[in-house]
Amino acid sequence: MPSTKPRPLAPLYEQIRQLIVAALAAGEWRPGDALPSEAALAERFGASPGTVRRALDELTAEHLVERRQGSGTFVSTHAAPRQQFRFLRLVADDAAGSFTRELLGCRRMRATAEVARALGLRTAEPVIEVRRLLHRRDRPVVLDELWLPERHFEGLTADVIRNHPGALYALFEARFGVHMVRAEEKLRALAAAPEAARLLQVPEGEPLLSVERLAYTYGDRPVELRRGLYHTSADHYRNELN
Amino acid sequence: MPSTKPRPLAPLYEQIRQLIVAALAAGEWRPGDALPSEAALAERFGASPGTVRRALDELTAEHLVERRQGSGTFVSTHAAPRQQFRFLRLVADDAAGSFTRELLGCRRMRATAEVARALGLRTAEPVIEVRRLLHRRDRPVVLDELWLPERHFEGLTADVIRNHPGALYALFEARFGVHMVRAEEKLRALAAAPEAARLLQVPEGEPLLSVERLAYTYGDRPVELRRGLYHTSADHYRNELN
Missing domain, CATH: 3.40.1410.10 (Chorismate lyase-like)
Structure with missing residues (x-):
């Protein structure tokens, strides 16, 4: 059940995580697609690359995206x-x-x-x-x-x-x-x-x-x-x- | 099965994570105990507080330690x-x-x-x-x-x-x-x-x-x-x- 109490502002990486999830839900990046680079995401969200990396860490742990050594971050796909x-x-x-x-x-x-x-x-x-x-x-x-x-x-x-x-x-x-x-x-x-x-x-x-x-x-x-x-x-x- | 290939050096936060697990295994901090502060751990391991925090994030995700708002990081206990x-x-x-x-x-x-x-x-x-x-x-x-x-x-x-x-x-x-x-x-x-x-x-x-x-x-x-x-x-x- 959603809480009705006002919540303290989430940490920046969590806000960025939520924005990326919203973009995934909207179909901006589809399963199997490459995400933009960390630098490009940092620019888009006005955050440091470290903060974006932290958001991507969270999304990786949730299996929403996956990192592939040397080729970037991809939207998870059940086709894998x-x-x-x-x-x-x-x-x-x-x-x-x-x-x-x-x-x-x-x-x-x-x-x-x-x-x-x-x-x-x-x-x-x-x-x-x-x-x-x-x-x-x-x-x-x-x-x-x-x-x-x-x-x-x-x-x-x-x-x-x-x-x-x-x-x-x-x-x-x-x-x-x-x-x-x-x-x-x-x-x-x-x-x-x-x-x-x-x-x-x-x-x-x-x-x-x-x-x-x-x-x-x-x-x-x-x-x-x-x-x-x-x-x-x-x-x-x-x-x-x- | 353990790999026989030499592994690249783990990131610093991962090395620190492993050192903290070794200290837990040795009983240096027991279930329910408070861990030293991030600053004290940073000094002990010769790392930045950010790197220590990242190691503690990993350990929190694994449920080996837990953070309590305002009072620090504690070794997980089954007594909770x-x-x-x-x-x-x-x-x-x-x-x-x-x-x-x-x-x-x-x-x-x-x-x-x-x-x-x-x-x-x-x-x-x-x-x-x-x-x-x-x-x-x-x-x-x-x-x-x-x-x-x-x-x-x-x-x-x-x-x-x-x-x-x-x-x-x-x-x-x-x-x-x-x-x-x-x-x-x-x-x-x-x-x-x-x-x-x-x-x-x-x-x-x-x-x-x-x-x-x-x-x-x-x-x-x-x-x-x-x-x-x-x-x-x-x-x-x-x-x-x-």
Whole structure:
């Protein structure tokens, strides 16, 4: 909840950080683009290069931008291969094998009360529902269902997804200009219901890891609700606490 | 795997960060202690206050130290109430209710091959095994089993644990000088085996969230292996991806 107390003026590097985020949210620099040099940013914001560097340090720590040795600072993109593991934490116990994706369906529907609440929509506002399976070594391990506000993803169809070879988040930023910045997940163990059991090829009642995600774009706007069911007999969800 | 290539000299703030971590590991400043002022640290390390501040920024981001407005920088302590939630991610769905702890047992044993491998011990080296339940609203929700190298926890007994009111990690740093800095967790869904079902008061086969943790102290030394079984019917494991 936003505070109503007046806040003391943020340090200069934080103000510049916020201005850069606003420019990212406005699409001035798109995922994968190079940012202007530190000197150019310093001139634009009327700050010292050190202050700009500090703001870029913060943005790097938040994974909004990334530095590449010798070539400058770039807007983070989900198209970069290692970005995938930021948002897909399921790894094979033997650390082997990558995922293949199988689209089960993509349809337009009215938001349920729950989807609307999570995404900050009016009830019955149109959303797009996507269902898919992820397979590893030809066995299904993840059943994902996700809901997206149509107003941000107009024109998203099964064909659009099938024609895109990479991760969904890479498609979302490339085609719809929606870059996922962070996500909150709630994990629990559930017994497989009949349909999930059939799709994941496990017995009914098999323990599954349920991962409910709310993903946010720039400016902390929720733009995806996702429910994943992970079959964890030979895979696990990896987390780091610090 | 450590790289064998010679590494370029780290930036000065990073060198100072490493020196401060070494002093923490050596126990020069203990959890809860105030660090010397930035000016005093600058003099000690022959660096500018700005460089020291940058090193402290990094350590703050890693949660090794914390800044308190107007009173300086302190070594992080697990005795601080909000530190608990860094390492215990299970929250109630309705966000209510705190945990009470019930010790089931504390015994000295020889490390199994698996425990020895995880903790970097010789097989059969002595470890201390602790088993406990966490209850919320008078219902058991977590069954924890943990193994600690005896050489770091000499004198840890059931009485020591029972006589300590707070979190185990606060006891470990206060009594044994072992401060947990970070942890890696592997999560999966499992069916409750008979003993876990009895202790957690659930039917056999009930889906449980299994959380296997390896916790590290300063200098990336693993000092605790822990297996938790979480009953997630009214609680969930909260995670943030960014």
